[in-house]
Amino acid sequence: MDITLWQFRYSPYNEKARWALDFKRLPHRRVDLMPGPHAGRVRKLSGQTSTPVVTIDGRPVAGSAAILAELDRLAPEPPLATADAEVRDIERRFDDDWGPRIRRKVLALLLEDYGYFTRVFAEGQSLAQRMIYRAVLPLAAGMVRRGNGIVGPESIADGQAALEEALDFVAERSRATGYLVGEGFTAADLTAASMLAMAVDPPDSTMARPQPMAKSFGAWVASSQAHPGAAWVRAIYARHRAG
Numbered sequence: 001m002d003i004t005l006w007q008f009r010y011s012p013y014n015e016k017a018r019w020a021l022d023f024k025r026l027p028h029r030r031v032d033l034m035p036g037p038h039a040g041r042v043r044k045l046s047g048q049t050s051t052p053v054v055t056i057d058g059r060p061v062a063g064s065a066a067i068l069a070e071l072d073r074l075a076p077e078p079p080l081a082t083a084d085a086e087v088r089d090i091e092r093r094f095d096d097d098w099g100p101r102i103r104r105k106v107l108a109l110l111l112e113d114y115g116y117f118t119r120v121f122a123e124g125q126s127l128a129q130r131m132i133y134r135a136v137l138p139l140a141a142g143m144v145r146r147g148n149g150i151v152g153p154e155s156i157a158d159g160q161a162a163l164e165e166a167l168d169f170v171a172e173r174s175r176a177t178g179y180l181v182g183e184g185f186t187a188a189d190l191t192a193a194s195m196l197a198m199a200v201d202p203p204d205s206t207m208a209r210p211q212p213m214a215k216s217f218g219a220w221v222a223s224s225q226a227h228p229g230a231a232w233v234r235a236i237y238a239r240h241r242a243g
């Protein structure tokens with residue numbers, strides 16, 4: 001099976017696909033794309049512009065939930081329980097509600113420092129590409145804000161509220177067994193931890209942002225570390241995020 005993941009490096013949805021591929025121990029190739037310039041290539045591959053996209057022997061699967069379900073079908077062991085209604089429900093809540101809201105806060109903070117924004121989103125690209133990315137960023141910033149629903153201070157404050165709700169949710173929900181559904185690791189844990197990694201920045205992980213962080217962004221990441229939900233994210237990463 002020839003599998004390629006077309007990805008952004010620092011995106012929780014892309015992290016979901018990456019994590020699932022690693023969890024299933026499926027050999028694959030990763031192609032790093034830069035948000036913005038990615039659009040033409042991803043549209044050609046999949047008929048839409050959103051990442052992640054996985055191609056399996058040339059067949060595109062787009063969207064993190066569809067990718068997890070497809071990988072669970074292709075490689076049933078170890079299972080992610082993507083067909084379980086409770087798992088799907090939690091995955092959807094993070095994918096469609098908490099994730100996009102938290103992302104607004106993250107992007108608003110990152111856009112306060114164009115140099116750091118470029119380090120995060122153009123990491124791994126050539127020097128020339130990073131320079132061009134940095135140069136056009138002031139012109140593209142409005143588009144990034146609009147495209148992600150950052151329409152004013154309320155939308156950013158709402159991102160903070162979403163983070164707090166989601167951290168409380170995982171702390172409460174994992175209290176009995178350490179997991180969000182039942183007694184073992186599922187797509188619900190993978191999804192929640194990937195989304196919350198935006199704020200928790202699990203150490204030595206594929207979601208750890210370049211160091212040193214921009215000042216206000218670093219202060220924000222530091223501000224939630226003591227929350228029991230953040231401790232849960234770090235524990236899930238330490239226990240289940242190999243690769």
Ligand SMILES: N[C@@H](CCC(=O)N[C@@H](CS)C(=O)NCC(=O)O)C(=O)O
Pocket residue numbers: 008011012013014035039049050051052062063064065095
């Ligand atoms: N519901 C989608 C959301 C994916 C998503 O929002 N991807 C963002 C990166 S975090 C993206 O690729 N944005 C660029 C675009 O849509 O053109 C999923 O679960 O994969």
